[in-house]
Amino acid sequence: MRTLRRTLSQPSARLALAVLLVVAVVALAGGALAPHDPLGQRPQDLLQGPSGRHPLGTDYLGRDVLSRLLAGTGRSLAGALEAVGSAMVLGVLPGIASAWFGRGFSWASQRAADTLMIMPFTVFAIAVVGALGNGMHQAMLALGLLFAPLYFRVTRAAALGLRQAQYVEAAELMGASRGWVLRTHVWGKVLPTVAVTTAQAVGQALLVVASLTFLGLGVQPPAPTWGGMLASDLGYLTQQPWAPLVPGAAIMVTVGALNLLADAIRDASAPGARPRGRRWLPALRPRGAASPPAPPAGEPAPAQNTPENHRSQEADSHVTTG
Template sequence: MREQTSSATAGARTLLRSLLSTPTSGLAVAYLTALIVVAATAPWISPHDPLAQNLGNAFAGLSLDHPLGTDEFGRDVLSRLAHACQIAVVGPLIAVAVAVGLGVPAGLWSGYSRGWFARFLARGAEVLLSLPPIIAAIAVIAVLGPGLLKAMVAIGIVFAPRLFRVVRGATLAVANETYIASAHSIGASRSRILWGHCLPNVMAPLLVQVTLMLGFALLAESSLSFLGLGVQLPEASWGSMLRSASQHQFQAPYAVVAPGVALTLTILAFNTVGDGIRDALASRGGER
């Protein structure tokens, strides 16, 4: 167990060094690190209360007191943008955690068992994958109700079939390896084979997919918040800020810039890190 732990730690360090050695991936990691720091310290670094209204100062322009101006209620845009970083970090993590919790165990079991029920799960996943993600998420929210947590659970449920397919495909390949047959022959339980032998060997494609899925989850959360199904007012998220800016585009045409740029850069950073992880794992596989 200690050898596996040390090996995993060494692999993580090697992967991190590979990411940081590439300029684009290193910049994306630095950006996401800064995003997490801002999200954690938003209550202390925000210049104003993000919920404090001042109707007499609505749609104020850029100033030293309000570097990004104010919205239609006179609330400081910079403070709301900083607090929305918490949604941008926590929301995708919740969605991906739900997707992993549903998709990974089912994918491992389906790829290893290969019975009629496993085939039924695979066909069911294909049906769910044929549905547009946002439409499927809206359908789930119609049952669960609006709100950040419910929206993220809905997104996680929608994303679970994608992880299921990735894990199932990787497990199908791993299940034919000799060490799996050896573990089975010496009496290892199915759970031991799945979690102790199959899972570590499907972590590479799973890690890449999870990283990319964080960006997709953030985009889905912003879309649902834009539609009023995610974060509920007066709480701030980049999607709800974009919705407010679109409704008042003539009074404050520049209001869309800050949340739009933040959303674009964050999704781009998630995708860049995912691509960097994929390239690093591919290069390690080639060296072997």
């Protein structure tokens, strides 16, 4: 809760959360907010520019671009969240376990993570889709498997630092079970690191999902996605050179907000971080307490008991005693 308060005290975090809230609302209610049918083709409205009826124009089949953008937000974000969710399950638990369950398990899990880290995202996803069939779940499972080493390494590093903490060793010496130590002393400290990694991983997964849908993998046309809209606009750049800017701007704004939120969480969870906007205030006298008496006329005012005066008094005492 302290990290959450520190995060919300930062203007950049509040801005990022506002943008992500709008994106989440559009993702959940995009079909209801769409002014037209995202799949409705109107041959009489091919490649029209922005107008009152079509604020973002139409594509090469006469479909409303704004409606397709709103309807495609949910599919694009759902794919990224599915990939990151599977990566958390496959990476966080083994990362924590590798710091507690012996050298054999630690060595085997590290070698598995090293093997997955050298595989390219897009090529591996294409191979999995070719073997299991072209579907969103197959592609996102492949992405989650490749994102898992990121969670594994980050979580393992945090758990190893906590493994040698004095309060953890004291709890183990007093007979606390391993599960109780992990739940009480480890998970709460690892959670901010997992949150930072998740915000960054969702942005990366969103870019990879857009790349796969750009290639026609995961979601089959004519279902709208941000990557699919980019692919369909490339053949008509002569008529509408501004068309790819619409889905590209949606991807850029969403990924930028996620990275901004990740930076804010990382700054808030850093050791010694304090909420911004809070300044040092002098100690106040209790209500009803009498003010110190004024010095007589002609006498200097007594020195206040401030840290600077205290240090100067200590220095004077050392000089006198010396």
